[in-house]
Amino acid sequence: MEKINLVTMDEIIEFQEVIAEEIVELQYLRHPELREKCGKLGHLHCIQDVKYHFSFLKAAVETEDKELFLSYIRWVKVLLNSYNINSIEVSDNLRCIIDVFKEKYGMKISPLIIKYLEEAIELIPKMNLIVDKFINKNEPYSEVADKYLDLLLKSDRSGAARLIFNLVESGVDIRSIYLNIFQKTMYEIGRLWQMNKISVAQEHYCSAVTQLLMSKIYTGLFNDIKKDHVFVGACVSGELHEMGIRMVCDFLELEGWDTYYLGANTPLLGIVRTITEKNAKILGLSATMTYHVDAIKSVIKLIRNNPRCKDVKIIVGGYPFNISKNLWRIVGADGYSSNAEEACSLAENLIEESSKEDVIS
Incomplete structure (x- = not known):
């Protein structure tokens, strides 16, 4: 019997413009009122949304972790x-995505693609439309975090800085300050945007002010006691959410590490070059968007294949790794952390383990 070569999400994404258009048109055909409801601009948004579905579905299928797609659909439902x-x-x-896939590819479509879509359809009615606030009154500095959030939303940068x-x-x-005020506030800003309570411009303003304050705080972070440890922190190419990895670098500076914060959207070769030039012991990679997990995997593979980087330990973090607890192993990392404090402890532990390995060898 001839083996069937299954169609993957990579092949679908290669032709995603045409396929997404077909899916949206099929939904219009089944529900004609949607065409008028969406309008011309809404039509373009519908096509873009389908392409986002493809990207998140691809990440879930490739890691065989449906939760990466289901968590995205929960977020989409609220948005x-x-x-x-x-x-x-x-x-x-x-459902239109499934039907178009089956019509175009028949039995050649990967069963896992259909399975994850069907599971999402089944669970959508049970998914909550209420997203809890991230600033909890019972947590430390919650009143200050609320005040900081209020000042940001009022575009009072000076007031936020004074606070x-x-x-x-x-x-x-x-x-x-970082964990209980900055991090909680940024999560809350994201929630408000998801619920259409604030604009993209407001979200960007709040992030920019917070990053500015972090950069001013950074000047006073240097520890007199220096350790012979070097950390490189980066977001992979395409990833623009950089605040988390910035926090990790700052926490490690407080512990006496030398850190090199490469920021957002860092080219793969630039990461490798910095590791080798600075003789880094630990690399931290961050991804907020699930569809950037593959880029992290590629960076790790390149580093593992480079003889000059063979002793480097790699920590990963970000939203998809919080959702899928085994994902760090799948991408080939040495560990995962959910926040800067955990990352700092993990980095210290990995250095200690490496030292023991050196003694044994």
């Missing part, structure tokens, strides 16, 4: 609901 697109329409869209630097001058641990 689209804020734009008056209900859960039935979201489910119908996924934070008053804390710094009063002796509040910088780690607490």
